[in-house]
Amino acid sequence: TVHSKFQSIYSMGEFIGAQLQLDCGPLLGTFVGTVVDVSNEKVTLRDASRNGLPSDTSEVTLHRSSIVSIVMLQSKDALAAAATTSASTETAKQQPKKQQLTATSASATSAAAIAKQQRTAEKLMSIPNATPAYICSSPPVKAPSHFSGSNKKKQQQPKDSPMQQQQQQRGVTPTRKTPIGEQQYRQQQDTSASVPGNNGGSAFVPYRGSKLPQQNASAQKQQPRHNAFSMSAGDMMDDFDFEGNLALFDKQAFYAMVDSGQTPEPDLVRTAQPPQPEPKLRPDQSVLLPGGAAPAAPSIQVPCKVDCQFATDVGLPVPSVTEELRVAVLSAADKAGLTAARLAEAFGRSASEFLVQQMGGASRLQPGNQHQLPQVAVLVGPGRRGLMGLSMARHLANKEVRVHVYCSERELAASSELAQEVQLFRTTGCPVVHSCRDLPWLLDYIVLATSEPDSPEHTLALWCRSNRAPVVGVCPQQRNPARLECKINLQYCLPVPVDAGYGSTYLVDAGITKHVYRQVGILYASPFGHRSVVQLHAAN
Missing domain, CATH: 2.30.30.100 (SH3 type barrels.)
Structure with a gap:
């Protein structure tokens, strides 16, 4: 309704x-x-x-x-009928309880006998070196038939010693180790708890079966679940204080304890670290040497005093040499067939590739990127430095770099080799100017391949300082009379210590052989590897 x-x-x-x-x-x-x-x-x-x-x-x-x-x-009548039915059911359930109370009253009559057994046990336990015992308050419980396992034959049980038989006659059961299966069976059957000492307990049930007693699964499912649903609604409505409990946890102390090797629980055993696998070797490491260590790389030994010790990116040592020793190496190379033009060609090829990478590489030099091609100005003079600068300019021009070469008319008329290289450079279609005023202002790099600016007030020195493009020095002098600030200085053969204003030192491979170095007393080993230009870092 x-x-x-x-x-x-x-x-x-x-x-x-x-x-x-x-x-x-x-x-x-x-x-x-x-x-x-x-x-x-x-x-x-x-x-x-x-x-x-x-x-x-x-x-x-x-x-x-x-x-x-x-x-x-x-309705009211339906509830009254249900109450009558439940009352009759409760009366039927209380009959076994009355029988149990009757049995309890009967067991009370034997209280005097139990007290006598306890006094006997106290006397036995007062004996020095006596065996600890459990006091039996009830006769031994017979083990269930399924404790014997699937084997129906009676298993032979070990005989008790004479002392144990005497203790059993006096009402004292000797202490024995209780199997785990028996303890579980006692807890499931709700037998009287055994308490060691003088407080009384249950008797020992021998268990020698091979299987544990199995509980009825359907009976377990029918048991009430009041413990799971007895919580009141008010207790579940209370909010948990996360911030308050988090404030009680000291993370720094916990991390310090973990780092020190301690564990929060004393019984927690830290697992052993697994064995570390053998390290994998690189292709340049030897499997015959211990630990795969690579053999010591051959070093360069020079017959002169080393003013500055350099090292490559991978740690190979490169000593510095004097200007006189480098002139001797170039003279020996010229006698071996490596003329100044050949050395300039090898130097220009390696240095131009390095400079292209510094200007952006493939991102700047693309067929569809004609509107922002890099632009370089090369200042050349007489001697080997001028020839190397012109070789760099020609190789850069062949890579579609806009190159402008500066060379004075006086120096061009004084050197036939320089005039020949300038004539070869003109075939690239790039301009050659004789005044710094004709050079463009928007440049990516300025290549300084001349020793003409000998003072800070020189025209080329003033122009280089007024232009914001970085300067690259080609085999610069040891001293810096024009006080120019270079970003990179390129050297060949072996490095010569220069002024700190010339910037980072790079060594360029010019193709000089070991035989040429050996003629002047240098034990040479190539520091280049797979590259043509390596950066040198001062070790001292």
């Missing part, structure tokens, strides 16, 4: 004792209980539950205005 909230509540007086379901909206929820009282403004329920959870109080009172709808679940 469904009653609307608009019906008079006085008509519900006949429902006192019935079980109703009251819907109080989403805020209060749904209440189910037995009606015990009805007034003009409120309804009182007994044994009520809210949203399926039992209430904390024995009675719940609801106001009339909060009730949305009412549904009768069981």
